[in-house]
Structures are given as structure tokens and as C-alpha cells.
Amino acid sequence: MVSRQQSRQPLIEVRGLVNRFGEHTVHDDLDLDLFPGEILGVVGGSGTGKTVLLRSIVGLLEPSAGTVRVLGRDLLAMSTRERSHTERRLGVMFQGGALFTSLNLQENIALPMIEHAGLSRANAEHLARVKLAMVGLPTQAALNYPSELSGGMVKRAALARALALDPEVLFLDEPTAGLDPIGASAFDSLLTTLRDALGFSVFLVTHDLDTLYATCDRVAVLSEGKVLVADSLDVVEQQSDSWIREYFHGPRGRAAAKAHRQTTREEQ
Numbered sequence: 562m563v564s565r566q567q568s569r570q571p572l573i574e575v576r577g578l579v580n581r582f583g584e585h586t587v588h589d590d591l592d593l594d595l596f597p598g599e600i601l602g603v604v605g606g607s608g609t610g611k612t613v614l615l616r617s618i619v620g621l622l623e624p625s626a627g628t629v630r631v632l633g634r635d636l637l638a639m640s641t642r643e644r645s646h647t648e649r650r651l652g653v654m655f656q657g658g659a660l661f662t663s664l665n666l667q668e669n670i671a672l673p674m675i676e677h678a679g680l681s682r683a684n685a686e687h688l689a690r691v692k693l694a695m696v697g698l699p700t701q702a703a704l705n706y707p708s709e710l711s712g713g714m715v716k717r718a719a720l721a722r723a724l725a726l727d728p729e730v731l732f733l734d735e736p737t738a739g740l741d742p743i744g745a746s747a748f749d750s751l752l753t754t755l756r757d758a759l760g761f762s763v764f765l766v767t768h769d770l771d772t773l774y775a776t777c778d779r780v781a782v783l784s785e786g787k788v789l790v791a792d793s794l795d796v797v798e799q800q801s802d803s804w805i806r807e808y809f810h811g812p813r814g815r816a817a818a819k820a821h822r823q824t825t826r827e828e829q
């Protein structure tokens with residue numbers, strides 16, 4: 562796996578981030594960077610604030626303090642117009658997909674193109690069919706409604722929607738949750754293939770160890786309100802922190818690492 566971040570300006574720069582809900586401090590002076598072209602995995606125990614961090618970066622949640630620079634600009638200091646322009650350069654795939662159940666797939670994916678890029682309905686639906694093909698869905702699925710699809714197909718459709726406006730950064734929140742191992746592994750391959758082909762960067766919140774090993778250039782571990790470490794898996798695995806040891810060196814972590822090393826050997 563290629564590490565692409567060296568000596569590049571980060572696309573996303575989070576500095577001194579604080580997020581509080583009442584008495585509960587979720588982030589306390591958190592720093593994190595996302596570099597061009599990389600897939601950054603974000604992990605941590607339940608409730609460590611992975612989703613809150615994602616929401617703070619994409620502008621869905623106003624942090625209590627700190628700065629978030631997105632594509633070189635301070636998100637919180639932008640005018641509403643600039644902010645909405647910047648937010649269009651970010652694609653987000655939420656947990657569960659969040660597709661509109663009353664729209665078929667091509668309508669779901671065309672919607673952001675009509676609303677934000679001003680495309681005609683016909684052009685948007687044509688492009689939506691291209692996006693659906695790009696994520697590996699059969700042509701006829703364009704006219705299906707989300708309820709008519711398998712979990713794996715819904716995930717692919719949600720990915721197509723996140724890619725509708727050709728984002729520079731893609732944010733994924735637990736994209737393989739609920740998929741069987743074969744479906745999850747197919748999603749991992751799709752993600753790396755699309756990243757290699759289109760060159761976007763990925764902020765990937767996940768609990769899925771196989772996904773981490775199969776896709777990530779770097780992994781950031783959240784703990785006690787901060788990023789404990791953000792580095793390659795080889796480095797992260799070696800940290801002495803108890804959660805990291807349990808996560809990466811427990812039975813599931815060992816199995817994922819072993820499977821990854823075997824796949825890497827077979828590919829060489």
C-alpha cells in the first residue's frame with residue numbers, strides 16, 4: 562500500500578478541537594490531518610467521538626472550540642455561501658446509507674446534482690446511471706427503490722450518492738457495518754479501486770479490522786478526547802496503550818492481520 566501523505570499539505574487540518582455536550586467532553590484539544598490521496602481509518606472505543614469528529618469536519622456540527630481547515634480554508638470563518646461551496650467538495654456516506662426511501666436509486670443519486678450542480682433532471686439521471694455502474698450496480702438497479710435491494714447494494718448506492726458531485730474528500734461512517742464478510746471485502750476492494758482511479762482522499766470511521774488492513778494508508782486512534790496516534794498500521798499496532806493492544810492483538814485483530822499478510826504475500 563502506498564503512503565501518499567509525505568511532504569504534502571493536508572486537505573483537512575483539525576487543531577485544538579473541543580466538543581462538549583453539557584458536562585460531557587467528547588473531544589478535548591484534538592489534532593488530526595488528512596493528506597491528499599490517503600485513506601485514513603479512524604478507530605476508537607464506542608463513544609470516543611468518531612462520528613462527532615466526522616460531523617465537525619463536514620460542517621454538520623459546530624465545535625465548542627478549535628479550528629477545522631478544509632481544503633485550505635477555515636470552515637468556521639467562511640461565509641454561508643463559501644461554506645456551502647466547500648461542503649459540496651466533500652462527499653459523505655452516513656451510517657445506514659440515508660437514501661430517500663421514496664426515490665429510486667437513479668433519482669436518489671441525481672438529486673444532489675440537480676440541487677447543487679444545477680443539472681437538468683435528464684442529465685442528472687444519465688450521470689446517476691454512470692455513477693451506479695461505477696460502484697458495480699447492474700443497470701436495471703437504477704429503477705429500484707432502496708427497500709428492494711440487499712444490504713450490500715444499498716451500501717454501493719449510498720457510495721454512488723456520496724460520489725455524485727465528484728468530491729475531493731469522501732467521508733464514510735461505518736460503511737461495512739451489517740455486511741457479511743464477502744460483501745464487506747467487496748466494498749473494501751471497490752473503495753481502494755475508486756480511490757486509485759479517481760484520486761480522492763478518504764476519512765473512514767470503522768470498527769472493521771479487515772477493512773482497516775485492506776484499505777487504510779494510516780489509522781488514527783481516538784482515546785480520551787484526543788488522537789492517541791495517527792500512523793501506518795505497523796506503527797499503530799506497536800503502541801502500548803491498553804485499548805490498542807486489546808483491539809489489534811485480540812483474536813479478531815490477529816486474524817485480520819494474518820489474513821492481510823497472507824493476501825499481500827499472494828499478490829507479490
Ligand SMILES: Nc1ncnc2c1ncn2[C@@H]1O[C@H](COP(=O)(O)OP(=O)(O)OP(=O)(O)O)[C@@H](O)[C@H]1O
Pocket residue numbers: 582587605606607608609610611612613614
Ligand atoms: N447531539 C448530541 N448531543 C449529546 N451528546 C451527543 C450528541 N452527539 C453525540 N453525543 C455523544 O458524544 C459521544 C460520542 O459519540 P459518537 O457517536 O461520536 O461516538 P462514536 O465513537 O462514533 O461511537 P460508536 O463507535 O459507538 O459509533 C457519545 O457519548 C454520544 O452520546
